[in-house]
Amino acid sequence: MADEQKPGGSEAPPPGKGEAAEQPKKPAADAAAKPAPPKPAAPAAPKPPPVMAATPWESDLARELKERFGDLVRETSTYLGQNFVVVKPEAAIPVLEYLKLDGDFDYLVDVTAVDWPKRAERFDLVYIVYSFSRNERMRVKTFIADGFRPETAVGVHLTANWLEREVFDMFGIEFAGHPDMRRILLPEEWQGYPLRKDYSIIQQDQAWVQANLNIESGQ
Amino acid sequence: MPDSTFLDSTELVLNMGPQHPSTHGVLRVILKLDGEKVLGTECVIGYLHRGVEKIAENRTYAQFNPYVDRMDYVAAVSNGLGYCLAIEKLLNVEAPPRAQAVRVILTELNRIASHLLWLGTHALDIGAITPVFYCLREREEALKIFEKYCGARLTTHAFRIGGLLYETYDGFEQEVRTFCDMFLPKVDEYEELLTNNRIWVGRLKNVGILNADECKEYGVTGPVLRASGVKWDLRKAQPYSGYEKYDFEIPTRRNGDTYDRYMVRMEEMRQAVRIMRQAVDGLPEGAIMGKVGKVIKPAMGEAYVSIEAPKGELGYYVVSDNSTQPYRVRVRPPSFVNLQALDRMVRGGLVADVVAVIGTLDIVLGEIDR
Numbered sequence: 174m175a176d177e178q179k180p181g182g183s184e185a186p187p188p189g190k191g192e193a194a195e196q197p198k199k200p201a202a203d204a205a206a207k208p209a210p211p212k213p214a215a216p217a218a219p220k221p222p223p224v225m226a227a228t229p230w231e232s233d234l235a236r237e238l239k240e241r242f243g244d245l246v247r248e249t250s251t252y253l254g255q256n257f258v259v260v261k262p263e264a265a266i267p268v269l270e271y272l273k274l275d276g277d278f279d280y281l282v283d284v285t286a287v288d289w290p291k292r293a294e295r296f297d298l299v300y301i302v303y304s305f306s307r308n309e310r311m312r313v314k315t316f317i318a319d320g321f322r323p324e325t326a327v328g329v330h331l332t333a334n335w336l337e338r339e340v341f342d343m344f345g346i347e348f349a350g351h352p353d354m355r356r357i358l359l360p361e362e363w364q365g366y367p368l369r370k371d372y373s374i375i376q377q378d379q380a381w382v383q384a385n386l387n388i389e390s391g392q
Numbered sequence: 393m394p395d396s397t398f399l400d401s402t403e404l405v406l407n408m409g410p411q412h413p414s415t416h417g418v419l420r421v422i423l424k425l426d427g428e429k430v431l432g433t434e435c436v437i438g439y440l441h442r443g444v445e446k447i448a449e450n451r452t453y454a455q456f457n458p459y460v461d462r463m464d465y466v467a468a469v470s471n472g473l474g475y476c477l478a479i480e481k482l483l484n485v486e487a488p489p490r491a492q493a494v495r496v497i498l499t500e501l502n503r504i505a506s507h508l509l510w511l512g513t514h515a516l517d518i519g520a521i522t523p524v525f526y527c528l529r530e531r532e533e534a535l536k537i538f539e540k541y542c543g544a545r546l547t548t549h550a551f552r553i554g555g556l557l558y559e560t561y562d563g564f565e566q567e568v569r570t571f572c573d574m575f576l577p578k579v580d581e582y583e584e585l586l587t588n589n590r591i592w593v594g595r596l597k598n599v600g601i602l603n604a605d606e607c608k609e610y611g612v613t614g615p616v617l618r619a620s621g622v623k624w625d626l627r628k629a630q631p632y633s634g635y636e637k638y639d640f641e642i643p644t645r646r647n648g649d650t651y652d653r654y655m656v657r658m659e660e661m662r663q664a665v666r667i668m669r670q671a672v673d674g675l676p677e678g679a680i681m682g683k684v685g686k687v688i689k690p691a692m693g694e695a696y697v698s699i700e701a702p703k704g705e706l707g708y709y710v711v712s713d714n715s716t717q718p719y720r721v722r723v724r725p726p727s728f729v730n731l732q733a734l735d736r737m738v739r740g741g742l743v744a745d746v747v748a749v750i751g752t753l754d755i756v757l758g759e760i761d762r
Contacts, residue, residue, distance in 0.1 A: 223714050282696075282707060308630065332729060334732065335728065357437065357438065359438060370449075
């Protein structure tokens with residue numbers, strides 16, 4: 174319960190490196206936690222919150238991004254050989270644009286989100302970009318709060334149109350300046366956003382089901 | 393869009409689908425027409441939405457494996473390969489060489505099966521009835537190999553995280569070789585029926601053109617991208633499952649029209665045979681399962697792994713919270729992204745060409761709606 178789920182070792186910026194080095198020693202932490210099962214609150218404290226064991230990403234591109242955007246770039250890391258940058262929400266689109274024009278990352282592979290309900294900045298917004306000329310892939314991540322309206326990427330990559338509509342459909346993240354911000358897979362009148370963690374797997378919009386399908390319930 | 397044209401004809405809105413045979417499933421396209429000319433389109437999708445990504449969060453890693461077959465159900469083996477590779481990446485394990493080679497053989501066989509279904513139905517849409525019978529006849533042979541290998545023809549669930557569950561059956565190699573020998577002349581046969589056929593050429597040439605820059609803008613991948621001249625295939629660009637060991641070509645064309653996409657896929661079938669032959673000849677002995685525990689529980693982290701599915705780049709973005717169930721599985725479906733370019737391809741063209749373009753995009757609605 175105390176495990177504040179944090180991907181990318183995000184909130185506390187520089188110590189992420191130190192934590193990353195300690196992370197693989199999980200068995201030790203588990204062993205320490207075991208001897209005191211009757212007290213449920215106690216073992217939670219010594220156990221560090223699980224974070225992704227990402228290491229800093231050293232490359233020209235990472236340096237360029239940091240120089241160009243300064244504090245707006247929170248983290249440049251690599252995990253399992255895959256590079257990603259974490260940027261502040263307002264920098265996401267400028268970074269994508271910079272990557273496209275100066276870094277040749279001309280193909281937006283995917284836009285998606287991850288819901289971490291316990292975190293203050295509830296959603297990860299993830300852009301995956303690829304460069305044909307470099308044959309390189311990277312992710313641009315940003316953390317946004319519920320209700321925050323991130324800027325649309327349609328101005329940079331046309332393909333973001335449907336991908337952002339799907340993010341809106343599933344998570345309820347509304348993109349500012351999007352030309353056509355409607356649901357894409359679910360019916361337009363549907364209530365709720367299914368890929369949020371507080372939406373149960375058997376949950377449905379019963380009113381919609383009854384009104385449109387002429388059945389009592391979809392279950 | 394002009395309010396009125398020279399003859400003062402009014403704009404006509406035509407609903408195509410979702411129950412239209414040439415939409416290959418339950419795609420609904422709202423067409424705005426001026427006579428025969430397409431002024432604009434709007435795709436309405438989601439009729440097959442089953443919440444696959446939500447299901448993933450409520451199953452264990454292994455339990456979710458069969459579900460991915462139900463996305464692109466004509467290329468189930470590719471879906472399974474992508475998912476297994478993604479979880480293997482998170483676990484930092486690799487399938488043993490024999491498992492990798494068998495995976496390549498079955499995936500390429502599946503590519504052929506998928507392309508055959510595309511060719512048959514695409515030709516049927518255009519009005520050529522004969523090819524579909526020939527294509528389904530050969531596809532049957534491929535499906536028989538799947539059935540013998542894992543008991544299912546369509547939703548195969550052929551691979552497991554870490555390798556394979558089943559060893560190949562007796563005579564597997566021989567049957568694959570027989571298929572290859574039988575199949576190559578058949579591709580020539582299809583080409584004889586279609587490639588220089590005047591009606592075929594007339595219906596496909598210069599229809600639904602998408603150039604290389606537009607493809608990149610729209611994120612279009614697979615044969616559609618290669619038909620516009622971009623020599624890019626994930627099997628070469630970022631090889632997985634041992635594809636770097638095989639010698640094969642990436643077919644490309646230059647115009648990016650419907651005809652070129654047809655030519656690219658025809659050549660891809662020949663190259664698939666070439667890969668299968670090499671894989672079956674060099675099939676190594678040994679284990680078929682990597683070191684994966686009974687309980688799959690990757691460390692906290694995330695990975696994006698993509699493969700060259702028959703339709704384009706199929707990606708899985710998986711986030712693990714160090715539990716037995718994935719925290720998030722995002723599927724990057726090639727059909728969904730490719731379909732977005734439909735409007736660009738048919739705008740200004742004729743209404744009959746919409747059918748040709750939908751056919752040539754080779755979409756599968758199970759994958760678009762998930």
